[in-house]
Amino acid sequence: MANRKLGKPSDQRVALLRNQTTALIWNGKIVTTEQRAKEIRSIAEKLITLAINEHENSEMVEKETRNEKDQIIKVEKLQDKPSKLHARRQIMAYLYDVPEPKGKKESKSEYKERTKDKAHPVVEKLFRELAPKYAARAKDGSKGGYTRMYKLGARRGDAAMMVVLELV
Numbered sequence: 001m002a003n004r005k006l007g008k009p010s011d012q013r014v015a016l017l018r019n020q021t022t023a024l025i026w027n028g029k030i031v032t033t034e035q036r037a038k039e040i041r042s043i044a045e046k047l048i049t050l051a052i053n054e055h056e057n058s059e060m061v062e063k064e065t066r067n068e069k070d071q072i073i074k075v076e077k078l079q080d081k082p083s084k085l086h087a088r089r090q091i092m093a094y095l096y097d098v099p100e101p102k103g104k105k106e107s108k109s110e111y112k113e114r115t116k117d118k119a120h121p122v123v124e125k126l127f128r129e130l131a132p133k134y135a136a137r138a139k140d141g142s143k144g145g146y147t148r149m150y151k152l153g154a155r156r157g158d159a160a161m162m163v164v165l166e167l168v
Contacts, residue, residue: 006035016036018095020036020040021047022095024147025095026125030166032162033155033160034151040165041147041165044147045144045145045146047091047094047095048131048134048146050087050091051126051130054084054087054088054127055084056135058080088123091126092123097120097121100118100121137168145168147166149164
């Protein structure tokens with residue numbers, strides 16, 4: 001089955017779908033037209049399934065480091081297996097990077113220091129929050145079904161059917 005064209009050139013269509021899929025995963029729900037929601041739903045469910053399949057693929061690795069007194073210390077660290085790293089990079093290639101908002105009383109340098117090590121918070125949310133939440137759902141034998149659509153009615157102006165697309 002071919003993808004819907006949604007009345008847009010291919011570059012604009014791809015950008016629209018990436019943007020709305022990122023917004024759905026980051027915010028948990030979006031309001032859009034029915035045709036767009038059907039496309040976004042299929043993309044989002046594939047990304048969530050990929051995260052579910054790989055979210056537990058990590059291993060403990062021992063590394064030796066030196067402290068200030070030049071003593072060797074063994075440190076255990078949780079490291080992603082190659083398949084999880086590949087899945088993470090596939091998801092990062094599709095989703096846009098949403099910067100974390102700066103706090104009201106936070107200076108620019110404090111914000112930069114806090115977000116320095118946090119690359120792609122949307123991908124982190126997908127692997128740390130959503131994948132464990134939906135993993136139990138996937139073990140029940142159901143494949144997919146991570147989103148829900150509510151019809152809101154026709155939009156005033158062009159009578160396009162509007163829906164709320166949300167993560168279950």
